[in-house]
Amino acid sequence: MKKRFFLWALLTVIMVLFCGVFSASAEGNTAKELTSSCNVSYGNEKTVISCGEKINGIYIEWKNLPGEWQGSDENGSFTGGADRFFHEFVNCSGNEITVNLNNFQNKVSLLRVFGEGQIPSDVQVWEKPCEEADIMLLSTHSDDEHLFFAGILPYYAGELGLDVQVVYMVDHSLNSAERPHELLNGLWNVGVRNYPVIGKAPDIYSESLSAGYAGFKNEGYNEAHFVKYVTENIRRFKPLVVIGHDVKGEYGHGAHMVYTDALIKALPLCNDPSYDNASADKYGLWDVPKVYLHLYGENEIVMDWDNKILDKFGGRTAFQVSIEEGFSQHKSQHWTWFSKWCGYNKDNPWNVNSAADIEKLSSANSGVLSKGNYSPRRFGLYKTLVGEDVNKNDFLENVNERELRGEEPEPTVTPVLNETPVATEAPAVTPSATDNVATENATANATAAPSGSDDNGENKGKKGIDPTMINVFMIALYLVAVAFLGYIVWMLRKRKKK
């Protein structure tokens, strides 16, 4: 009798231990980084990566974009570079990966290698630019999106998971090796997943609209070029809302003024079939429903970024995320007065801890400040096809995506009463036709936003065991263990009675 009792007890202990181990392995599903243990043999025509264990993907930050390239793994050959992403993740698999690219070593600035599992969230697995954008943000330089437009990207792209397309005017790669990397790192950190569009114009400083245009003209880019660029992008992404710079260029930057001037000139042309046939044929026409300009003095709205608390960023505010996760990546710009203006400077001499604090700055802080101090909270509705804002606190107010895109409204299902309910049917839901797109898409895209390690839909559940199966299995194991324990207690009582 005693022997049998110990056998059961031993079995129970084994079961409990097994459950523990299984549960730990299910949680630790993040892909192991193999980089430091890999041997990378760079050659003139091909480079071979081997790590002593199975590789499941490589991440490359390019120094020089190579265009399309070929590689080979255990499944044969694969193609990289097709999307022209400056930071590129490549799915490949095997103990040895070959990159067939001339002079790979001089083209790559960072190479990371990963084993099986979920790719860590700091690895940038970019999606293509939006098919159709909810919001299109026209940022002149890379850093404006986190400064004068602070709050927008973490809130609308990161937290709500909307389709937000950033379109830059300036190409920093023409005169900086760092800024193109800073651009992507910043966007990725604040939750943008659709690859940005980057213009071709050089970064030229000027202090008026005419000086801005004159400077670009010297480099071969006239007004028509910028108007066409904005038109093309509006036609391509068909945004529900476009957000642009201050007409006065915030602190008076001529290039900011040029970008907004081009936007204003492009607006009536986007829907005009006689203008720029090439982009009209390629993308079709589009009349933008809503356009906001930063600091615009009419139909003003206030975006209260300090009260947008973002669950997906550990409860920080939208403003904080832009500065701490976005602008923080723009290391080459940290010496500028922007660092003091946004509170990023570690000494914080202007004492800025929120978006609202920026409005309290006085000219004593700096000669460059003026009306509203270029507050990222203040915008004006420059154009609307959907009426004036009433609440004045959401770029997507009054925006009904289906209606604006000319799609059929969702069928209304009326619940049928007085009928025997069928157990397998979900309760009928009546979708509200007035639901605004923010709420609609927030639910739909909830899983696409950044959160720990599960943001890469592409990689999700691809390797290893389905987590649901693991849960079911573990519950079953625990039940069995509890049953054993019950049996032991019952045996002990029985022995006591004897």
Ligand SMILES: [Zn+2]
């Ligand atoms: Zn700028």
